[in-house]
Amino acid sequence: MDDTDIPWSATGLDPLAGRVLEHLVAVRSADRDEVASAAGVSPSEAERALRHLTDAALASRIGGAVPRWAAAPPRPSLGALLARRRAELARVENLVERLSEAHEAVSSARATDMVEVLLSRDEVPARYRQLLRGSSSEVLHLAKPPYVTGAAASAETAAVTPGVRMRSVYELDGFTDAVSLRTALRGTGQGGKLRLTSQIPVKLAIFDRGAALMPIWGDRPSSGSVVVHSPALVTALVALFESVWERAEPVSLTKRHDLPEPEPEPERGLPASGRDLRTREILRMMAAGMKDETIARILAVSRRTVQQHISDAGSLLGARTRFQLAVLAGKRGWLSEQGDSMPQPLPAR
Template sequence: MRPNSPSNTGTSPAPVPEGLLVALGVPEPEERVYLRVLARPGRTTERIAAELTLGDESAAEALRLLAARGLVRRQGVPPTWSATAPDVAVEALLLRREEELCRTRGRIGELMRTYRRAQQPSAAGLVEMVTGRAAIADRWRSMQEGARHGVLLFDKAPHIMRADPGAELPLLARGVRMRVVYETSGVRAPGRLAELREFIEAGEEARMLPELPCKLAVVDDRWAMLPVSNGAELRAALFVRPSSLLDALTAMFEVYWHRALRIPDTDDPRRAAADHQRELLTLLSAGLTDDSIARHLGVSPRTVQRWVHEVMDVLGARTRFQAGIQAARAGLL
């Protein structure tokens, strides 16, 4: 026996998404009417109004506006309402919304000129002071979300928030190049190197140095942020827009980037023949103690000491950190 259709039995239709059309500029009352017509076609205006507990005039106005947007159509006698195929109607609505957004983006320059005129004449809107940990964190999240091409970072204490995979991994997934120089004191923290591996395996290019001059974040060629002063707490930061100062900060990053040691990717096939040795060199250059390295590699401190002396002898290094430097120059990292 063939099953009856839902309209004949009174069973509820499959759920339909809410909020989709609101995001495209269709007000919530109109969206409710649209979703009803989409799920239950062939209703008159009066029946739609009754099912949604709307007045007849309100339902009629909503249907008129939806028809003007191309989302519904009226047909038959007596007239009833049906939805236009969403792959056509909603796609057209989406394209119109995208055109509006593009026009708005094109007028950001006008907004910026107004903004700069309101700033102090000496700063000319190119450098802005951001105060408070929450405000700094919000600005940094906005910078990340607006990144298009590349992000440059000096990772140095104090940190206003832990590294957030939920923010960084989507950037890497959409092709934003991320280059980060970590200060070794931060890499030494328990479990920190394991956290960095997640970002490295996702595509982050990571290097490290014993000391960095300051915290720094540069996004594309548009924005930079750095602390007002170094210290135990980050209470104020400078937000820099395109200017000679931004160019200088980008150039400073490149100088330190080329001096830094690479933190290798664990998936690099060149690591397959000597994983422990390369991991040891990485941990040495990060400044970890023998006990910390032993815990990380799952061996005894005595074994680590033996490996360290063997590596230093092979490389002709006099100090542990020098061994890491010479290993990088030899292409072992």
């Protein structure tokens, strides 16, 4: 049997004593020379191993002209040895705890207390849900692709405690999939605020400004995440979020039943206030760089409806291009949630 097959050191025996014991349990008894031959060592080395086994009560010496040794019954003898080793390890563990407490009492916070490393695919969504449920005042969220399917689905079903304010910024290129849209609708439906921007530096979630969750590698979110607890680092990440938030475009995900619009024809009979709000939404999204298909999906209307709103607004302002329309609408205050009222286009003939 190979020395590496059994960790004899865990019992307090060296590899040679372990080999000698394995030989003794397989024979009735053996003398020194027989043990040396079986173990492939010198007679003096075999004798030292036999004395070690005798002292540990794992073997006994049989008298005679030529001394012989026999193994003690392995289960009770080795069991007693292991019990003594476990007691010794328990005393060492207690010593380690006392030393650690003394060290922590005179040391500053350790790195392991400041950052948690999550490497399992299951750990990240589970920790996200835990942090989300534990939030009592505010959750800040920067979302960008690539998305982790499991984490996204978990985020979709995770509940936010009533009264917790949620602010989210989504990257435009990633705000076209169904999961992102449903998650954003869920957040805004609970009083959250949403903005869109062309580029987000890193995926990030900040909970009560006390902990932040972010990927270890920005381009490989499924390869692991970290939870940051360091007050200085969390403060810096909050500042990063606020800078992205300030530059992002506000979006109100008004649902279809809030501003009803018949499909596929664009509405003509809405009250001025309803049409005004819907056109403002579309113009803000257009100015932020969103495509007609994306705007239509977010607002749950047809692409034709979106294009009709844009065309009507362009006609009112005399804009020949979308760029001109965005500039002129901004000057009129139409891109803000509260601004100048918008005159209504003439009915179609």
